Amino acid sequence: MTLKDKLAAQRIYLILAALFITSLVVSNLIFQKFFYWYPLHIEVFNTKLFEISVGILPYPITFLITDLISEIYGKKRANQVVLTGIFASVFSLLIILVANAVPATSWSHVKDDTFAHVFGNSAIAVCASMLAYLFAQFIDIQVYHFWKRLTKGKHLWLRNNFSTWFSQFIDTFTIVFLLCSFHIIEWTNFTGLLVSGVLFKVIVALCDTPFLYLGVYIMKRRFQLEVNEELQLV
Template structure:
């Protein structure tokens, strides 16, 4: 049984997608506590926007957004070949494992530290390793909850929009369903996490302004990365074989495959 599973190309591909999707989401959550300036990264002047009465806004983003575009691509590819149930399954798995990871981070923070370890990095400018550890892994619970809720809701919205567009356009215009679903889902994602994490801390004007700045980045990345969807689709079709890929796409849309899918390889 296991031998057959490990030699089934669609199964092996799905396992690889699921593993990368979950790992990428977890890493993005872990590094999301660091903020960076997009303008400094690109070596350009600050954007200096004014929105909703908020002055001198710039693209200050979390490091997590560096990885989230890969999640958009993975979601659309899995949706294309395996369907909405597969996307929901890996999304639920990601949320459960991220929740488990943060529970372990919380536990690790509470475990008493060894005395010699506390000052072990003093020569490197870190006077207290416990404080440093807490600062990296001890994100606020509201941010964690907001991030997880936003991730799950945006994934479900992405699935629904993707398939609604695909039903209307058929196999053509993959750019439209991939980009369109991402643009809708990430608008929702941007504001859910901000309202849960910062409601009562920031004014609604600040939340709206920050959300738009974040969404502008995600909007731009969704457009830039659209060709990657086409490249990935071609590589997957080559790996699976055109007949298998065609039948998988049909099954993903709830249609009967035209022929029996050859799985060994």
């Protein structure tokens, strides 16, 4: 690989990492708003389905990006992005805590109580998200590479969906369980949020498979990679 190709590969990696971190941090900040993601209001066992947090909207992007990085750059680089995302989440939490501590001026459009109401639960959300995120992302990467070894680099759709489905269930269960445990969400919503979250993420995983194929195809063609070959960044 030429120096020009190495620099291009490094830039693309940084862009993917930036998209990953942004999606993760934003999902922790906006999680307190809920919406119906399907026009039908369905109840199962007296639990409303398809009610879901807006924080879930950018979250599937993180799994698409880690799968793409895993495929092109390898397991080590994917794990590095995950750890960087944890650092970014903690740093964003510290900024929120400082912002919440300083008093608002009399003419501030956002008053102290409003700010605290919107971001007051961010600490618990970030902690819950990080625990779920750690379990889910590392499981996603492990399962992805297990299927990659088993299929010898073939059947991309198989490892993409199997790894994402399993890890997303772990992620959703952990987040909802912790938020209910800290009484941010009522336990009566547990089943509905769990089922809705898993269904949403499974559907998104199916929908993002063509984008993963496209990304892998473009990257492999750009850097002339063979089947199961990975880019090595210095």
